Amino acid sequence: MVPVTADPLPRARPLAAGPGARAARRHESRLLFSARPALWALLRAGALAGPVRRVPRLGWLVTDPILARRLLTDHTSTSLLGEGGVGHLWAQVLGDWVLEIFDGPGHADLRARSRDLFTKATSQELVSRVLAPRLGRAGAELAGGGELDVADLSRVLVGRMVADLLGMDRGDDDAAFRALFATGERLAAIALGSTASTHLDPADVTAARAIVDELTVGVADGFATAPPDRLLGRCRELGLNLRETTGLAALLTVAGTETAASAMARTVALLADTGQHRRLGDDRSEELVEAAVREGLRVSTPAPMIGRHVTADIALGPARLRAGDRVLVLTHVADNAAGGFDVDRPYDPRTRHLWFGAGRHQCLGAALARAEITALLETLLDTGRGWRVVRRRYGRRVLIPSYAELTIAAD
Template structure:
């Protein structure tokens, strides 16, 4: 962690409430120096963040000079085929378009019975040998992993391998060799699957592999993006949401009494917890004056902080409080602009089903350890919990 201007980045969250953005991110715009010595803007205001994410003068392509590198090993991966998360249009749009039908709301709605079955089975298994239990390992992680495996055509039996490698890849404190070897292990694995060398592949991976307009590295890296984005995020949201509800028992009670509030509650939890805690990286391709007056020069990197944007007092009055009846629909937890989360209909369905089922089936759900013994994941791009010991 490097000390910069007058704030450390990434700043610790836990100085106050662990659900709140770090108090150090109070200023609208701060110049800081990243771990690699490169300067960068930290932008925290809702309108500034939205501009950075939707204005074409900001690039998501990490090969551009000045792009902020958050994970140490990412620097070394610059020459690898990038996923469309790290490409600008039109290349980004060409690749993303190949997947949009797979994640349409209508498609995801049809997946709900299957997701409910996965949730019920995970809960049955947890209840069969608990309490106590670790909600992360037994519920929050298996649900999105099983769903994305089915969708991609990746054998769930390999979950210990790909979960471990994706955690290593997202660890901002890991040495570069760790990130690189995790990336290589995962791309090799997905290349084997996509090329049919590891037995039969079906699902999205096979569909992509069958296309003549995609190279094998493009297929593998797209599979990698979906596999990692598809399980790490939703798993952390599920466990962190459960903890937030346990800390706000009146909100949990409200949801038990009025289960029809679940969809709005999930939006509020997405807003309140905003698990992409590191900020979204972009680099300016031209001089841009942001709505708040900050002038970002061409070649300067920026980090758009979703967590502080989602606490904007004008849009979300009293936003430091969790309120499951709030209209939180304008939150930026899934990003904004052309890169806005492709998997959001799926993430919403998984969270709605997992949380409502958990609340309904375990009315006496509680923490099995004191709150200050709960271990948070501060060192990864995606905020979350290492484990969540629960009882009922």
């Protein structure tokens, strides 16, 4: 038994007040409800449930940021390979070989070799090469008095990034990248019903396999021929084999498309709704833009929960989790306990970067996600005029809560 106890929490900063802050909270709440009413209800209940609570059918809910980190960094008592973990889902789609690289020594080895795939520097280079031309056109439209649907733009940008990472040549037409994004969305949607069980039915497995084949069609060729400064070439140089590279490519698409697009549009909306885009207009320091990106990620927490399977009895705060239990870490609740969106909120050592997870499975693409959001904000700020939301629609029945449309115009 590994004893784990909670430290007393420092006092949370109060919720940001004022009509802008209230509007921002209302829109975020509606967006969550529209995506998945059950998720909305779970997060609401989780916020009232205390730090860790057992719930019939779902297992343990963890909402306290420090306990969440303890659990996610406890690699001896938890796993994501058993029922409740994402590795369990993937093994059904990609095959049992995934179990060797999704957790345990095989995973540690793969992470060690892929450590430098997305550093801050390589991510910024990627964003400059792949996204800057399209962002430049969007910025010019906005500056020229046009309207811009940031939700659509985010999907197109992320689609462009995925095409580049997966070695696909899709030309320069936005429609091709929208379609690619939608393919990634279809794959992620197969996990929609996994909150209570990560067992997939055979029809879903077949559908998911067909999508993975479609998405990774260019991987074998890219793996053989891509130069070392491209992702597939780097995988080869790092000593990954073709099967690992193909699995990683599929995983990147699922993990890094909807999440990144969701955070991009929601951060733009949060800045407009709270009026804090004006603060950034007045102060373009790297620190403040970085804080806006961090706050956008914290408040939106695009991956609102993380599942784990308990493999050995463990004491977590007041609770005793038993081997075989399943756990849902409600990161959205843990991250939002500190209060509303506030670009002046200092870095919080309790949450750290919990929206990217924690421990060995912490997001591999975190630097890339930050670089993508930063590039979008910089583009909007470069117009020098601030922005207002003209129209918005929340996405319905989507795995990752997102805007279907977020049309803005210069202020």
